[in-house]
Amino acid sequence: MSEVNSSGSPVHVIPMGLEFDRVLGGLKRFPTNRIILLYGNDTDSNIERKARKNGKRIREVVSATIDVEEMEMDIFDFFQAARTLNGLFRQLQSQGHSIYVNLSTGNRIVSSAALLACYMTRAHPYYVRPESYHIPENREVISTGVLSVIEMPMVRIIGPTRKGQIVLAVLSDLGGEARYESSLIPPLERRGGFFPERKLSESKKAYLARKRAHLSRVLRSLEKDGYIQMIRKGRFVSVVLTESGKLFSISGDIGPDA
Template structure:
């Protein structure tokens, strides 16, 4: 059996594993034990009564507790990519400074995709390492876990994906909180009040300078770089509207 080995003498941070729970036990429990995890976050569906993986979670938790590995439970809608990403971001924030190993082979396909994306987007002070646990065998017997044993753990490359600057995320939140659309005039006022933009101009040029700062620092990046908003002119009024992509970003970045 080959796996990822961690040298205790070189690491002072906690080794934290994150794994969505599906219909497998070994694929989560064995890598955590082999890699000497200090804590494991099990990601479950938001509605336990409708989650058929509940029994598997209990067995995983029992196995890990025997190994004196702390277990934490997090919840998200297993069918919603953005809600899964949000749950993962919250875990990363709580575990800031620790070494996080993310199991991208357990749970559903959507959860696996979210785990890989999270490792690419939330790299920072906290080191995120995605991995794939290859089982020894698969089962087709109803009522049994889908796979058993552990053949190897493969470390996956996590190329960094940039996320919008905090000021842009705050701007998106403002638009969302105003029903998904806001006039440019009102946006300029709020952005200036919340210090998302700065204006250096005399009173007679203040309004024009504030619009210019909003365009350069907020509207253009969100519109052209991220495609999170669209701008529509109705009469003499310009409206800033959040796009579906923007709504998705707000979902897991705020």
């Protein structure tokens, strides 16, 4: 992920394609002094070259009053795009920014991923409705004008509990997999805030058994909700992050206390 500047002002995140009027329409409706243009990482594709050419036009029009930044990402992998945008939005929010995301300017995959990331982080999604569409012969669909800018409703996704999210973060640190359940205990202890306190009269053996039972309950809940897979190999059970689990492995205020 590219480095982003910090200044505390509203930031527009705009997946780039062939849209021009719809980019400017969003900036007019929600004024800002900073935008981040998102491009695909397949720089050899014809559509990507056109998107970058279009981005250059945007920069030429707005750069006198708006700071324009650029960022590359995989715009055809839904889960990877959602993880990247989730991380970007949280980074911007940690710097005090509010975030506005144009859902009408990129392809369907990255737009869907951006909407999910908005719901995970409480960023502000919006859609720019064009005045008209037309399809030149043997060319892509082109829209012109701006009929309206629709601010999408804010929806909060309730993800895993805080303790579940701690497990997901630890699994992410381990590369997405723990070879067996008990191997999660040391990193969870180092992270803190996961296991209950040891009772004064409790033996080490009894406390370890209670920690294992506590971890097992959290893992079963995460597996039921589709955030991890428990893969049994003989006497041992390995724990693997799913794609959904990877989305929530980025730390943030998502789940309720539990």
